[in-house]
Amino acid sequence: MGIPANILIAGCSLPGGGTESESGPPKRTDLDKDYREQKFVYIISHPSYPGEYKVGIAKNAQLRLVACQTDDPERSYKIEYKMETPHFRELEKHIHDLFPNKLEWVQGDLEEIKESMRNYLKTGRKLDRIKMAEPTNKELEHKIELLERYMNTSYERLWADIAQRENRQLLAIIVIVGVAVALLGLLITAQ
Numbered sequence: 229m230g231i232p233a234n235i236l237i238a239g240c241s242l243p244g245g246g247t248e249s250e251s252g253p254p255k256r257t258d259l260d261k262d263y264r265e266q267k268f269v270y271i272i273s274h275p276s277y278p279g280e281y282k283v284g285i286a287k288n289a290q291l292r293l294v295a296c297q298t299d300d301p302e303r304s305y306k307i308e309y310k311m312e313t314p315h316f317r318e319l320e321k322h323i324h325d326l327f328p329n330k331l332e333w334v335q336g337d338l339e340e341i342k343e344s345m346r347n348y349l350k351t352g353r354k355l356d357r358i359k360m361a362e363p364t365n366k367e368l369e370h371k372i373e374l375l376e377r378y379m380n381t382s383y384e385r386l387w388a389d390i391a392q393r394e395n396r397q398l399l400a401i402i403v404i405v406g407v408a409v410a411l412l413g414l415l416i417t418a419q
Contacts, residue, residue, distance in 0.1 A: 264314035269323070271309040271341060272296060277333070281308065281341060283323050284332045285316045309342045313349060322348050326367060328374050340370060 268289040272282040282305075286292035289310040296305040313319055326344055327334040334341065344367065 266312050266314050267316040268292075268310045268312050269316050269319045269345065270307055270311075271338070271345075272305050273308050273338070274300070274305050276304070279337075280333050280335050281338060282332050283320060283329075283334050283341070285320050308338055309345070311345055311349070315349065319345060319348055326371065335374065336370070 267285050267287050269283065269285055270289040270292060272284075272293060273280075274282075282296070284292065289307055293305055293307050297303045311319070323334060323341060323344060324332075327336040327341060329335065
């Protein structure tokens with residue numbers, strides 16, 4: 229008696245010489261054709277980064293938190309909010325587009341981020357149709373405020389860099405002139 233053809237054993241050849249990877253995983257027949265897997269979009273915070281939140285996707289938000297904790301001996305990461313949805317990718321992208329971010333970390337007010345997540349799904353901004361709704365005035369004002377703050381910080385840093393470079397150049401010129409004057413003084417006294 230051989231192995232029935234409909235049983236797949238990982239890493240083993242199938243009857244007829246095929247392998248599991250060639251035939252692929254079995255198809256689920258109990259799901260509707262429009263079925264979308266649900267995952268959590270989570271917000272995780274850390275007290276060392278006030279105003280910054282990790283926004284990401286996970287099947288199990290609690291396990292994701294545990295994974296974050298491995299990098300922190302004090303285990304200070306905390307799940308601030310999580311939302312299970314079949315539109316997890318679209319929601320995460322919306323939040324990352326709406327708030328200034330560095331990879332998965334976004335900057336903003338926690339309540340505004342949570343409200344934006346809730347509103348995104350409530351107002352039908354599901355990107356199945358690949359169509360984004362116009363942002364609200366409050367969202368636009370928030371983005372403008374954050375951009376202005378970022379630009380001011382960038383300009384301040386830029387001017388500080390320029391001043392620092394100019395100071396170094398000025399110092400180099402002073403040293404060169406000083407050396408030249410000293411050499412000139414030696415030449416005059418030597419004659």
